[in-house]
Amino acid sequence: AGRGEAKTEGFVIGVSNPWVGSEWRTQMVDRVQEVAQPYIREGFIKEVIVQSFDVPLEGQIDQIRNLISRGANVILVNPADANALNPVIREATQRGVIVIATDTEVSSPEAINVAIDQAEWARISARWLVDKLGGEGKIVAINGIAGHPANTARVRGYTEVFGDAPGIEILNQVNADWDNALGQSTMQNLLATYPDINGVWVQDGMAEGALRAIRSAGRDDIYVTGEARVGYLNLWKETGIDGIGVANPPGCMASALEVAVQLLKGRELKDGILSGPFGNTIYVPVPVVVTNLNFDTVYNEYKGYPDYYSVDGHITPAQAEQFFK
Amino acid sequence: MKNNCSAGIQQRLAWFLEPTVLVFSLCLVLLAIGQVVSPGFAAPRQIINMLVVASFLGIVAAGQSLVVIGGKNGIDLSVGNLVTFGAIVGGAMMRQQDQRLVLALVTVLVLSFLVGLLNGTGVVFFGIPPLVMTLGMGIIVAATNRFITGGVPVGGASPLLRSLVVGRLGGVPGILFWWVLIAVLVLVLLHNSRYGMNLYALGSNETAARLSGVPVVPMRIITFGICSLLAGLAGFLYLGYLGSVYNITLGDKYTLASVVAVVVGGTALTGGTGGYRGVFFGAIMLQLLESLLITLRMEQFGRNITFGVVLLLLIFMYGRDKKLRM
Amino acid sequence: MVKQFFSLSGVTAGAKRFFLKGEVWRLSLLVMIALAAVITAVQPNYIMPYNLLVKLRTWLPLVLAAYGQTFVILGGGIDLSVGTMIALVNVTAVEIMAAGGFSGPSILLGFLCGIAAGLAAGAVNGFCVAYLRFQPIITTFATGIIWTGLALWIRPESGGGVPMELYDLYSGNFLFLPLVVWALAALFGLSWLLKKSSFGVHLKAVGGNAPAAFETGLPVARIRLSSYMICSVFVSLASFCILGETITGNPYAGQGYDLESISAVALGGTSLAGGIGGPLGSIFGAAILKLVNDAIFFLGIPVNFQRLMQGLILVGALAAGGLLSKKNRGNGKDEE
Amino acid sequence: MRAQSIKKRFGGVTALSGADFDLRSGEVHVLLGSNGCGKSTLCKVISGVVRPDSGTVSVKDQLMEDITPRLSRERGVGVVYQELSLIPGLSVARNILLGMEQANGLGILRDSKNGEALEEIFSDFRGLFPREFSLDTLVQGLSPDLQQLVEIMKVLARDPEILIFDEPTASLSKEQIDLFFGILERLKAKHKGIIFISHKLEEIFRVGDRITIMRGGRHVGCSDLSDITRDEIVNLMVGDIFHSEYRKSSPSGSGKELLGGCGLSGKTIRGIDFSLRQGEILGLGGLQGQGQRSFLLTLFGVEPLQEGQLRREGREVSLRSPKQAMRESLAYISGDRKKYGVFLIRSILENLFVSRVILSRVPLFRRKTLKESAGPVIRDLGLVYDTLDKPVSTLSGGNQQKVIIGRWLLNDPAVILMDDPTKGVDVKTKKDLYELMERMCQAGCSVIWNSSDDQELLQNADRVLVFREGRVIRELQGSDLNEETLYRAALGMDDPAGEGR
Numbered sequence A: 001a002g003r004g005e006a007k008t009e010g011f012v013i014g015v016s017n018p019w020v021g022s023e024w025r026t027q028m029v030d031r032v033q034e035v036a037q038p039y040i041r042e043g044f045i046k047e048v049i050v051q052s053f054d055v056p057l058e059g060q061i062d063q064i065r066n067l068i069s070r071g072a073n074v075i076l077v078n079p080a081d082a083n084a085l086n087p088v089i090r091e092a093t094q095r096g097v098i099v100i101a102t103d104t105e106v107s108s109p110e111a112i113n114v115a116i117d118q119a120e121w122a123r124i125s126a127r128w129l130v131d132k133l134g135g136e137g138k139i140v141a142i143n144g145i146a147g148h149p150a151n152t153a154r155v156r157g158y159t160e161v162f163g164d165a166p167g168i169e170i171l172n173q174v175n176a177d178w179d180n181a182l183g184q185s186t187m188q189n190l191l192a193t194y195p196d197i198n199g200v201w202v203q204d205g206m207a208e209g210a211l212r213a214i215r216s217a218g219r220d221d222i223y224v225t226g227e228a229r230v231g232y233l234n235l236w237k238e239t240g241i242d243g244i245g246v247a248n249p250p251g252c253m254a255s256a257l258e259v260a261v262q263l264l265k266g267r268e269l270k271d272g273i274l275s276g277p278f279g280n281t282i283y284v285p286v287p288v289v290v291t292n293l294n295f296d297t298v299y300n301e302y303k304g305y306p307d308y309y310s311v312d313g314h315i316t317p318a319q320a321e322q323f324f325k
Numbered sequence B: 001m002k003n004n005c006s007a008g009i010q011q012r013l014a015w016f017l018e019p020t021v022l023v024f025s026l027c028l029v030l031l032a033i034g035q036v037v038s039p040g041f042a043a044p045r046q047i048i049n050m051l052v053v054a055s056f057l058g059i060v061a062a063g064q065s066l067v068v069i070g071g072k073n074g075i076d077l078s079v080g081n082l083v084t085f086g087a088i089v090g091g092a093m094m095r096q097q098d099q100r101l102v103l104a105l106v107t108v109l110v111l112s113f114l115v116g117l118l119n120g121t122g123v124v125f126f127g128i129p130p131l132v133m134t135l136g137m138g139i140i141v142a143a144t145n146r147f148i149t150g151g152v153p154v155g156g157a158s159p160l161l162r163s164l165v166v167g168r169l170g171g172v173p174g175i176l177f178w179w180v181l182i183a184v185l186v187l188v189l190l191h192n193s194r195y196g197m198n199l200y201a202l203g204s205n206e207t208a209a210r211l212s213g214v215p216v217v218p219m220r221i222i223t224f225g226i227c228s229l230l231a232g233l234a235g236f237l238y239l240g241y242l243g244s245v246y247n248i249t250l251g252d253k254y255t256l257a258s259v260v261a262v263v264v265g266g267t268a269l270t271g272g273t274g275g276y277r278g279v280f281f282g283a284i285m286l287q288l289l290e291s292l293l294i295t296l297r298m299e300q301f302g303r304n305i306t307f308g309v310v311l312l313l314l315i316f317m318y319g320r321d322k323k324l325r326m
Numbered sequence C: 001m002v003k004q005f006f007s008l009s010g011v012t013a014g015a016k017r018f019f020l021k022g023e024v025w026r027l028s029l030l031v032m033i034a035l036a037a038v039i040t041a042v043q044p045n046y047i048m049p050y051n052l053l054v055k056l057r058t059w060l061p062l063v064l065a066a067y068g069q070t071f072v073i074l075g076g077g078i079d080l081s082v083g084t085m086i087a088l089v090n091v092t093a094v095e096i097m098a099a100g101g102f103s104g105p106s107i108l109l110g111f112l113c114g115i116a117a118g119l120a121a122g123a124v125n126g127f128c129v130a131y132l133r134f135q136p137i138i139t140t141f142a143t144g145i146i147w148t149g150l151a152l153w154i155r156p157e158s159g160g161g162v163p164m165e166l167y168d169l170y171s172g173n174f175l176f177l178p179l180v181v182w183a184l185a186a187l188f189g190l191s192w193l194l195k196k197s198s199f200g201v202h203l204k205a206v207g208g209n210a211p212a213a214f215e216t217g218l219p220v221a222r223i224r225l226s227s228y229m230i231c232s233v234f235v236s237l238a239s240f241c242i243l244g245e246t247i248t249g250n251p252y253a254g255q256g257y258d259l260e261s262i263s264a265v266a267l268g269g270t271s272l273a274g275g276i277g278g279p280l281g282s283i284f285g286a287a288i289l290k291l292v293n294d295a296i297f298f299l300g301i302p303v304n305f306q307r308l309m310q311g312l313i314l315v316g317a318l319a320a321g322g323l324l325s326k327k328n329r330g331n332g333k334d335e336e
Numbered sequence D: 001m002r003a004q005s006i007k008k009r010f011g012g013v014t015a016l017s018g019a020d021f022d023l024r025s026g027e028v029h030v031l032l033g034s035n036g037c038g039k040s041t042l043c044k045v046i047s048g049v050v051r052p053d054s055g056t057v058s059v060k061d062q063l064m065e066d067i068t069p070r071l072s073r074e075r076g077v078g079v080v081y082q083e084l085s086l087i088p089g090l091s092v093a094r095n096i097l098l099g100m101e102q103a104n105g106l107g108i109l110r111d112s113k114n115g116e117a118l119e120e121i122f123s124d125f126r127g128l129f130p131r132e133f134s135l136d137t138l139v140q141g142l143s144p145d146l147q148q149l150v151e152i153m154k155v156l157a158r159d160p161e162i163l164i165f166d167e168p169t170a171s172l173s174k175e176q177i178d179l180f181f182g183i184l185e186r187l188k189a190k191h192k193g194i195i196f197i198s199h200k201l202e203e204i205f206r207v208g209d210r211i212t213i214m215r216g217g218r219h220v221g222c223s224d225l226s227d228i229t230r231d232e233i234v235n236l237m238v239g240d241i242f243h244s245e246y247r248k249s250s251p252s253g254s255g256k257e258l259l260g261g262c263g264l265s266g267k268t269i270r271g272i273d274f275s276l277r278q279g280e281i282l283g284l285g286g287l288q289g290q291g292q293r294s295f296l297l298t299l300f301g302v303e304p305l306q307e308g309q310l311r312r313e314g315r316e317v318s319l320r321s322p323k324q325a326m327r328e329s330l331a332y333i334s335g336d337r338k339k340y341g342v343f344l345i346r347s348i349l350e351n352l353f354v355s356r357v358i359l360s361r362v363p364l365f366r367r368k369t370l371k372e373s374a375g376p377v378i379r380d381l382g383l384v385y386d387t388l389d390k391p392v393s394t395l396s397g398g399n400q401q402k403v404i405i406g407r408w409l410l411n412d413p414a415v416i417l418m419d420d421p422t423k424g425v426d427v428k429t430k431k432d433l434y435e436l437m438e439r440m441c442q443a444g445c446s447v448i449w450n451s452s453d454d455q456e457l458l459q460n461a462d463r464v465l466v467f468r469e470g471r472v473i474r475e476l477q478g479s480d481l482n483e484e485t486l487y488r489a490a491l492g493m494d495d496p497a498g499e500g501r
């Protein structure tokens, strides 16, 4: 499956996604295929092969090996773990395949990460919450899956912010596994246990559940962080809260594709553009932060979309070129 | 005299070890512990909250208990996916419109019943063990969830459905009324109907049941059908609780939880015994335990270990097989 | 009747007889070959030595888990804690290795402690099922929750800084042949030995009719306990394979292995009721599960159909196996 | 061997209340007693399958403590259990040697040595097995009598000092029984001690040396068989005087045909014609396993009818399931109650009503109403029970059988199909059953009665159809109803056209 030296078009793009449980992932895969269309039309890209399946860690390794077998020139992965893919990434790069990880960062020096900064992402809404509470109050946090790298980064982010605000007390932190229903029942539990909550830091689909629980308990004095998803925006509209939604864009993989295109064209990265914990990450900006200031614009833009749809964004080819010499 | 007395105590002890009573007492104990550790845990409002969360599991477990009672290693591991199926299909059919509610409900019930019939067919006519048959069917249903909707669910609960589920009557959410109604129906079905008598007979001795006129094949197939139907219904009601579907694995957690509720409720996995009374409280007990562990601010690992150990203790009480040496 | 039907004529008759008569694992082998042929037809480099080797490496954990699961199922039990046991072994091993800075001896010690943890877990399962007579499905589900708890306690999140050398070890050669090839050969050899051993007979007796085995004087409880412990050894080895592949200590490693290993055992022709079958078929069963995934991918089936196909093929294969064993038992079985 | 004051309770049921028993070497010691008197339990205590509440067992004056099957085997006790202890999924060879295979240090079987041992045991039995039989056949494919023989071989393979046979002859044919008794004689000559349980008195007098009679979980008498008469034995067993001789009063077969068939063929039956008149008992005779059961199961809609027509009161009917047969007022009572009849863990009430509820027009019922309506039938049967809500497993075997009969009586059957209903049933319960059937016939029912006990058949039936290889080869009636003609017919000795191949 070696790549001819002179190859300048007809590249094969592989996509590896190890979890299909949420619509966020569906949107991610759809979006990357959409963004590839112009390149396919002009023949630069031959095809996009998708491996999208619920698999454990070593299953994703198998996915990547299958993509290598199918002759992929670039493999875009949403990794299930930061370190576990390193051996197979080495296998791939040794055979001349470019590997780009998105959403979660991998530690492999042979790969490039294209992602938003999850810790910073969490800081934005945490800062907002501190602000709204005037630096004073009792809060709870509802988190995703314990031990998941994105979750860890986010917890790190908000812990920093809340730690810097001496008036904020975190009463309890519970994992609700990024599950809307679990978020709802967990919030119910927390409300009953701590009658004096002032704020909730919560994210993803769980935010919708938590907000519902708070509203049905008749507590409109609690500030809740949220998620830039259509379902949440609808609820926001309906309840008229003072909220925040930070977009976690499924388009990150499309951004990765744009970076890949530049690499395939033979361009070299600018010095110093790589950063992050492993020194191999290109951070792309958080596309949108929804607050009451810009709510109506965003709401109108996404009004027709289904509930699960995330407010999205990805870098343009021009933006991608900025990362290169 | 003395003999009489000890016999009386023995009888009372036996009564206490009766799964239903034991599980119910355990519920009270958990509530008491919760109340002590964190005042407000046993407040009526909080109890109702927990019952609401338990109700979906309770409904799924009702179907599961039928399949288990039917014996021959009966178990249904597709229920979780059917819950999702019920929510997704319900939402897609209803599209938030009240006038489509009935149509959506009927569609969900019919389709999930059909899935159950397929499960039963595989088990009865192809001799596939229920465990793997329903596991495979679960994969198919999960795939269908994706396929029907293109991976992106549309629509959501209509206002009427929402108020039927979360709307309150005298402070009690609608879902609890539905659960009690379903519980009564299941109890009558099990203990006062031809179906129930046939099912218990089937579960305790299939050959004898056939020779007594029990229509073995239809019974098995229909039992899987009812189980799936209840799972689909639970999913539909869950949609009312959630408002919209966001995640195509939302029902997964009910698969094994329903089996646990059945066992905790005193229905042996070997079939032919038990009933819904214990399972009803079993579902509540599981929810109480989970809430309590969260309230205790126990870390994830501690919650897991405690939960597992409690389960083992309950199995020790009555989830045991007969002795080989009598 | 079945015999006559299949012995139509010529050379094919022999093959038909081999695959469709007798033990079900032969049918599994046939399905496995057919799937591999289909994939090779669309992707000729699929059976290239390099690719095959790489494939074997990704399959070996499931093969091992299914192999171990077979012992438990043959003995009339079932183990739903296989997946979480993999995690427990994984984090135990990694933690010990990390404490010793991944030096040679510490790696060895890590493997030993991992196996010890697995054996302990298997012993708990076996003790509960065999001596306390807990119902296996629900018991191993409960202990599985505990194993996850312990794994999370030892290592709350994945990582551990395992060096690449471990991967090189797993993917490397041993006495001129890749390690996986040796492992596979050992499994085939063991299957043959089990068939010839008194332990194999006793295990099937216990699974086939425990009261009768007890009345005959077999140490029923001890045999069932050992079936769980043997299973845990293979599961530990599976865990090490995953560790070699992912070089990560991961408290969620092995997710899904419990149900998948059971499916593999069923596909391999072992009766889930116990007493009939053998671990040989489970090797093929596990391979079938993996091949189905690959076939779907290499045939270019759209993403949304992939899982549907997977489910349909799984149920179809089970149904075929079920029908076949029904037919093969056909004539004599009517007394039941 | 000696067992002293053994006591054992199962929940509320007392199985043994201080049983004593002793066995000398070189004797056949018969254990006799009515159903549920604890014979099997006593055997299981000796072999360690059941742990007694109190009492001791000693072998060769050595006390055995905390007996397990393993220990008792090591001490030289071998048991043929009433319910057999075979592994269905293993071959005959593996079953016979189970637990005593020769293996090398690694646990690998030594096939040649094991083969020799097998040949030695099997040589005696070869004649009783079909020619194409191989020791590698799975046990699950064998008929009950062959399974019973395999079980006997299994015990002989262990070469024990003490052998216990719990109703081994219940499912054996005459030929097989003869061989078995031959083996018993040889064992006796080798000074082995043998315990033999059977409900058939002729057998007892044929092979027994001594007899211990049990009642209500304890022994009530022990004597040399040469010093005791049949009537004395029966008196001891049941505790009051009655005659075991019984004869159905004159055939009342005057009425119309209730059930009839011509050219009935199924899985193992071929071209059977018959006609059953109201009030008559039609017996099915012949050697064991010649299609009698298959015939009954075909009539009851369990096995498919491949050819031929079935008439019910003149109408042509097709019965494809037991439910349809029940609708036509047929009932099926099997002697193998554990397997074919009883729902052990369910209540007596449910066991009684399961079939009635299936036929009732309304699918719902109240338990109280059911209990009330059970009264007359229970009284009729003389059922002894605590409450109807207790599981049926708390009843003794005979009472369990009564519950099954009650299940069918509740349906007002017109034709009762009985498949060896007295298998392993004691003399008193047997007599109750005979009388009940006679009453049923007088009330307008008819009975088709398959029995492995020729005596019983001749006593009860008005006519007997003799089966051989799935066909009816003779019909016996009136003066032909005697043991000799029945035996000759069964063996095909007067097969008219020499058709019996």
Ligand SMILES: Nc1ncnc2c1ncn2[C@@H]1O[C@H](COP(=O)(O)OP(=O)(O)OP(=O)(O)O)[C@@H](O)[C@H]1O
Pocket: B326, D010, D011, D013, D014, D015, D033, D034, D035, D036, D037, D038, D039, D040, D041, D042, D082, D393, D394, D395, D396, D397, D398, D424, D425
């Ligand atoms: N496992 C058990 N659980 C409950 N009761 C039992 C059990 N085994 C036997 N019994 C009861 O103990 C009593 C004696 O039973 P046992 O089987 O020893 O009788 P038996 O003399 O062998 O009768 P049969 O002639 O029918 O074989 C009966 O009342 C029976 O119902």
Ligand SMILES: Nc1ncnc2c1ncn2[C@@H]1O[C@H](COP(=O)(O)OP(=O)(O)OP(=O)(O)O)[C@@H](O)[C@H]1O
Pocket: B207, B211, C334, C335, C336, D143, D144, D267, D268, D288, D289, D290, D291, D292, D293, D294, D295, D297, D302, D303, D340
């Ligand atoms: N409970 C049952 N359900 C279905 N089929 C049965 C049942 N019991 C027996 N059979 C059928 O009966 C057949 C064996 O009965 P067969 O015709 O040999 O009667 P038999 O000779 O009177 O009995 P036996 O072989 O026990 O002496 C089997 O082929 C089996 O199909």
Ligand SMILES: [Mg+2]
Pocket: D039, D040, D082, D166, D167
């Ligand atoms: Mg007996």
Ligand SMILES: [Mg+2]
Pocket: D036, D040, D041, D082, D397
């Ligand atoms: Mg008995």
